Amino acid sequence: MRGGRAVSVLVRGWRRDWQQRSKLERIDLYSRMTVSTMPWFFTLAWQVAPFKSDIRHDPLPLLLGLALLIVSLAQCLLSNHNIRLAYRHYLGKAVFPRHRRLPPLALVLVSLGLLAVLVGVDGVSDAGLLLMVINTPMAFATTQTLLVPVRTFLLQSLGFAALGVGVLAAAGVRGGPLGGVALTALFGSAIVLVSVRPSAWSLGVMWQAEEARDLQARLAVAEERLRFGRDMHDVLGRNLAVIALKSELAAELAQRGRPEAVDQMVEVQRIARTSQQEVRDVVRGYREADLSTELAGARGVLSAAGIECEVRGATGGELPAPVQAALGWVVREAATNVLRHGDPRHCTIRIGSSADEVVLQVENDGVAAAPDGTAGGLGGSGLAGLRERLRALEGSLDAGPAGDGLFRLTATIPLSGTETRTPSRTKPGAGAEGAGAEVTAGTEEARVVPGPAGPTALREERR
Template sequence: MLVRGWRRNWQQRTKLERIDLYSRLTLSVLPWLFTLSWQLAPFDSDIRHAPLPIALGVALLLVSLVQCLLSNRNVRLSYAHYLGTAVLPRRRQLPPLVLLLVSLGLLATMAGVDGVTDSGLLVMTMNAPVAPAITQVLVTPVRTFLVQSLTVAALGVGVLAAVGVRGAALAGVVPTMLFGCVLTLIAVRPSAWSLAVMWQAEEARDLQARLAVAEERLRFGRDLHDVLGRNLAVIALKSELAVELAQRGRPEAVDQMIEVQRIARTSQQEVRDVVRGYREADLSTELAGARGVLSAAGIRCEVTGDVGDRLPAPVQSALGWVVREAATNVLRHGDPRHCTIRLRTSADEVVLLVENDGAAAADAGRDGSAGAGDGSGPGGSGLAGLRERLRVVDGSLDAGPAGDGTFRLIATIPLGPAAPPAGLGKPPAAREAPALQEERR
């Protein structure tokens, strides 16, 4: 049950969120891996089997484990500090520094009592700065980190020289400590940089989408202004003229009000035309748009079939809505890598098939009963809304898992003499009886 919950949580994450989680987990495991490798190995043959050296080795191991815990505690905030979304407080950087000094003191004590060989001393010296360096490399510039690493190496040389370490062992302290620091720098910094670039690209894409929506709203506002602005100004002027004529008892006031009524009805029809242009979906445009959007999202999209001019306008409009909703669901659910859109037209019917992989997490959201595909959202989106649109042109929709993590959507619309007239391609609200529309006016 727990594994299933982890798997569901993993599948619900976006690709970028998965990379982010993987990077954080890697940085959390890294200090433990080095500590259990470099700090435990000397106990076998490098640490002298006597009570004091063993006690000092165990103490050094415990200090290293505490360093790992502190490193794990600071990983998330350090990443946020590097990404510029938070600041790691200085009080959190102080305990790892203190423990590093304690580690150097324990190493010096072990060397002073001749409790460790030269090779074991160098291995444990190499591990000492790794855990605190993982945090430090994310919160300081590279040049500053290298200066700090040299300072720690020099401090280690001074402490060990003070207790009598000489020769190759002392000369090897600087390269081994620098190796641990540089290894951490190479492992952590590029990963954080790549993650920052990906998050910036994601934010730029979101910003671009918001700007596109804002631009579309402005265009819609300009269209309405162009349609209504002049007519409303004329209506206002003619209404004022009619009022003045009516106050004088002039019969021309009736003519002016008739003209106002005519202009108002014309404006109403022009507004309907503008809105209808936004509501109708062109199949060729939607196919091209779906391929472009899915390809931009890293999903290989294959579109086969020719629309041509053989399909009636209402049929193209209904299938255009199917393509639009299907492409939205492919992006919204699961983790697809490939999507196929096929259009097959015969003398009797037209069949649109949309099939994509990576649908393990999408079944619950696209089965027409839950999630985004339930058709309960505004505007009748989702599979329920598509079925309603297809029902207008006597079409049908079949959607569901097809096995092997594949989701398949099939829309079928009959053609030939039974094909619906052009007026049926509009939404149900636009197909009211003319008498009822006239009454509403």
């Protein structure tokens, strides 16, 4: 009973680990596992089969055959031990130490020597000899083909075939069987070359594409930071320079007792308030989400990740600006969750509107458990923030599994009176308790009201 539970826990752990991997990581793991099992398969097929009828059933031939089998299994273990580092060497992420190539090579030479002794005591038939010759270099060649260029590997294969022919000829093999030894040795190396090398090449191309996508994303973020920095410089650069000059002038006038110093400081105060409002406008524009832009961005990002994305319905150009902004945030967060949770192949975004309401649905076929244990990230803080945005427009948000392996997010916003309602905006990192100074600018009055987080409770009023 306990053994069954342990196996069940182990299987669930493997399944959970598999589901948490990306598509590329799954392909990588599958390729490595396939290559790792190849030497074992060939050893069981070509080293064990001769025991039935090809190896003479006498103590010495059977002992030599068993020794050959043990050496072949040791080669398989060494190959599995080296295959991960060999892949990293091929991908340029690590260097395979030269000293780790010597034990597999030594085992190959030992196998060839045992095979020659087996032939010398007339303990194996020609058919069994050819099978064991094919298997002799398989485990060693599996890693070697990843460590050297193709031309070098071919030359090494020719050298091994020539060595095998020489050793077995010295052991007494003649005529057709000797030619078969050369052909089967080359055939075994060719099987490894056409099986392992293309698999590693495909993995290298896919990892390069993944790194290129990551680099593109980082460049996009850096470009957006530069753009925001340029906007802030354009807004504040001139005004800060004027404030600095007028402050110096006011200080000079104050030292001389001139009343014009007050006028200069009033002008500095006006420019500072204007700059504050301009910065707020830049930040507000930077944080606004445009629906059509977010739809295009979601389609591009999901397509780049290998997820087919389809947008159905209008792009929202006829909707009020507050509704477009709120739905834009919904599309952005939904696209992020599709990439972050599950492993979907298709994603559909539907937008439908009537005279009373607008409904946006984001549906994908990648239902999976989020890190917090909820389906599709239903309990995450991102969706909670979306609900707050939609609540300001009297809207609602529903998210959860929709059956048939689908996950659906639905945002609904009523259109009646939306033109007069705007969602509340909050400064980044500031809540109701930590708001900074509030600016109310008019033609005749401007107030600076520091909030509770301000250094003082000063209210300065100028009429």
